Amino acid sequence: MVFLSTPIFGQDLRCRVSSILKWLVFTVIATLGIYLLIYNLYISGIPDFVNDLLISLPDEIRALIYIEKIPDFSNVTFDYAVCMQVLLIIGCGYACYLGCSSFLVNKNNGTLKYIHSLPITRTCVVITRFFAQVTILIIYDILLVFLNIWIASGLNVSSFIFNIPNIFCAMLMGELFFLSLGFAISCIVKFQSTPYTFAFGSLLFCLVMDILYKLFSKEILSDLVLISHYSVYNIIMNNTNISFMTAFTSIIFCLLSVLISSLIYKYKEL
Amino acid sequence: MAVIELKSVSKNSKNRPDIVDASFVVKQGDIFGLVGSNGSGKSTIIDILLNYIPTYSGSVSIFDKNPKKEGTKIKEKCGYVPADPDFLLSMRGCDILDITAKVRKCKDFDKIIKLCNYFGIQQDKYIGAMTISECKILSLINAVFFEPDLLILDEPFLGLDDSKLDKVKDLLQYLNNKKNMTIFMTTDNIDDVNKLCTRFAIIHRGSVLEVQEKEQLLTSDVRRISAKVCGNISPIFKLLNIKNVTMEGEYVNFLFKGNINELFTALNYYKVEDIQISLPNLSDVICQIYDEKEKNNENKIDDEKVNV
Numbered sequence: 001m002v003f004l005s006t007p008i009f010g011q012d013l014r015c016r017v018s019s020i021l022k023w024l025v026f027t028v029i030a031t032l033g034i035y036l037l038i039y040n041l042y043i044s045g046i047p048d049f050v051n052d053l054l055i056s057l058p059d060e061i062r063a064l065i066y067i068e069k070i071p072d073f074s075n076v077t078f079d080y081a082v083c084m085q086v087l088l089i090i091g092c093g094y095a096c097y098l099g100c101s102s103f104l105v106n107k108n109n110g111t112l113k114y115i116h117s118l119p120i121t122r123t124c125v126v127i128t129r130f131f132a133q134v135t136i137l138i139i140y141d142i143l144l145v146f147l148n149i150w151i152a153s154g155l156n157v158s159s160f161i162f163n164i165p166n167i168f169c170a171m172l173m174g175e176l177f178f179l180s181l182g183f184a185i186s187c188i189v190k191f192q193s194t195p196y197t198f199a200f201g202s203l204l205f206c207l208v209m210d211i212l213y214k215l216f217s218k219e220i221l222s223d224l225v226l227i228s229h230y231s232v233y234n235i236i237m238n239n240t241n242i243s244f245m246t247a248f249t250s251i252i253f254c255l256l257s258v259l260i261s262s263l264i265y266k267y268k269e270l
Numbered sequence: 271m272a273v274i275e276l277k278s279v280s281k282n283s284k285n286r287p288d289i290v291d292a293s294f295v296v297k298q299g300d301i302f303g304l305v306g307s308n309g310s311g312k313s314t315i316i317d318i319l320l321n322y323i324p325t326y327s328g329s330v331s332i333f334d335k336n337p338k339k340e341g342t343k344i345k346e347k348c349g350y351v352p353a354d355p356d357f358l359l360s361m362r363g364c365d366i367l368d369i370t371a372k373v374r375k376c377k378d379f380d381k382i383i384k385l386c387n388y389f390g391i392q393q394d395k396y397i398g399a400m401t402i403s404e405c406k407i408l409s410l411i412n413a414v415f416f417e418p419d420l421l422i423l424d425e426p427f428l429g430l431d432d433s434k435l436d437k438v439k440d441l442l443q444y445l446n447n448k449k450n451m452t453i454f455m456t457t458d459n460i461d462d463v464n465k466l467c468t469r470f471a472i473i474h475r476g477s478v479l480e481v482q483e484k485e486q487l488l489t490s491d492v493r494r495i496s497a498k499v500c501g502n503i504s505p506i507f508k509l510l511n512i513k514n515v516t517m518e519g520e521y522v523n524f525l526f527k528g529n530i531n532e533l534f535t536a537l538n539y540y541k542v543e544d545i546q547i548s549l550p551n552l553s554d555v556i557c558q559i560y561d562e563k564e565k566n567n568e569n570k571i572d573d574e575k576v577n578v
Contacts, residue, residue: 010369015358111358114366116322117350117413118373119342269283270322 011111012132016098020140023094027144030090031151034083081236083151087144088171088232093203094140095175098133099182100198103265112270126262130183130254137175141168163239167232170242173250174230178202180250180257187261187268271298272331273420273452276478279318279328287311289318289326290476296469301446301453303463305555306473312456313353315473316424319454320350332420346374349413353425353456355405359398363391363408367415376416385411389437403431410438414445421445423455427462439466460551472555492527494554498544499537506536525554 115125145168152164185198229246274296281289289311296302306312317323318330321341330337332344357366367382386393389407397405406429413421426442427435443466445451457463463470471481498520507515507524510532515524521544526533530547537545 011358011361014360017360111356113322113350113352114355114357114409117320117345117348117352118370119345120373121342267324269285269324270317 009128009132009135011115012129013135016132016136019098020136020143023090023140024143024147027087027090028147030086031083031147034086035079035154038079038082077236080151081233084148084167084236085231085233087147088174088230089203091140091144091171091175092178092230093200095137096178096182096198096202098136099179099184100186102129102133102183102186104186116270122266123262126187126265127258130258130261133179133183134176137172137179141172141175144168144171163236166235166241169247170230170232170235173242173247176254177230177250180254184257184260184264187264272296273298273300273333274302274319274454275329275331276315276318277329279315279326279330281314281318281323281326283314283323286314286317286323288476289314292328292473292476292478294471294478294481296452296454298452299446299450300469301442301467302455303467303470304454304456304473304478305458305460305463305470306456307458310473311476312458312473313424314476316350316422316454316456319422320345320348347419348422349416349418349420350422351406351409351413351424351426353428354402355409357397357405357408360396362394362396363400364393366397366408367393367412370412371416374416378415381415381417382411385415388441389434401431402429403434406430407434407438410441414441414451417445417449417451419452421451421453423453425457426455427457427459442466460549460555464549491529492525492550492554493530494523494548494550495526495533496521496523496546496548497537497542498522500541500543503537503540506533509536525550 116122145164148164148167181202182198229249230242234240235242272295274294276295277293279289279292287309292311292315294304304312304315314323318326319332319337321337321344324338333347335344337344363386371377371379371382382393385391389411391404391407391411395404397408400408406426410423410426413423421442423442426438430438442453442455446453455462455467469481469483472479496518499522503522506512510526510528512524512526515522517523
């Protein structure tokens, strides 16, 4: 609780308010975009056309691109799962961005010298900052839960509301993992463009790993598809829960990230 | 008692000016000025003092404590005003002061109000709406309201309005005289040293050239002369061995070292329309120090030759 009383915590929350709102607007637009896409696909007859096209392709190529036929968009459960999976990816991107910009944000708004002129240790700065970022993510996820309920009620899938705690947990764990990754990187690098590059680079890495895994079917590659460990798609479609091992790994990764960041930050030139 | 003590501090950095073997002592109750031109390493010295730069060679102690190991304890007794104070634009002045008061466990809000009234600062104004001068004053209030034992100021007069300049100087003198606050400041203006400081050091290209008492600056026989004279006065320069003469419009500027009466006697033969005599500026002082060092070196070499 000592950490929460330091000025960094309050400052971080303040300077991230606009960021939360921006990402939330982005999330809502992305969600609506997916809905519209699904709706248009559904009513335009494009799926039939694409299915015909896919059937005409040789079996080997269809196996390679892993699409046997266009999914059935009339399946509400499927629509909901796809939508939530996209929200998870956006959330992870946001978490990575938050983590990557944790220390750079002070350089950009010039508050670095003010914070470090106060009698607070550097370790305290790191830990408080991490707590502040986690709090921001929790606020973001709570807002996403409301969005989730809105989507579920819009699709008239009230039964999925029981899945919300599981979805929330999976999203938070996934975001924590990416936050920690970005946090440690932020402590090491000093280039201002890095937050954006790294946040989107890590997501791209996941997608590339996903494609490679499908191509070569190597188990090690499946482990590198980080987002798949927190798949809300599986939670909704297969009624599974996030595994204990995954949650445990996320938390351990968080602690390691804070520890490494503290050690690096202690000897870093400001 | 030494409040700040630097011994042979050196630091090479890609992003900052290098510091080469810097040594000086700031005593209790001093207003110590570190004078140097832009890029001479003044702010780097402050960054080392405040442990913003934790890796360097040599030793630094503040209140007999090592900033690397006991930085938090030092900062409890130390206020700092950066050269370009920036706060979060979405915060108000009172938010910043409130945070500092909470962290420093100082609940004497009367002092904050008095200081704000003295400078005419609106506490509830957002940082984004403040001018650079107001931000600087806010930063100063933020650094002094809890009455630290040591106040570190990086270019304190840079960007200040003329109306605030004298108030800041008065406040610093009040804090030094009445509260016995030790003040360490950097500046590129030797006039600030003349008006405020009790002791000063000159820093040039990362090296601390000389530490002097203010009186040494005033009693030095070097003066900067700016004169508007009819006729060619170059014979005077040869006669009195005056170098580094520059023309600025109708005025001739030069540095004169020696008995000023000799200069007046020589100028008697010319029609002098205007003359200004001032203390040497920073570059003059630096040149002078280098000249003296070169002279000393030459003398040493001559002595060695004679001995051989």
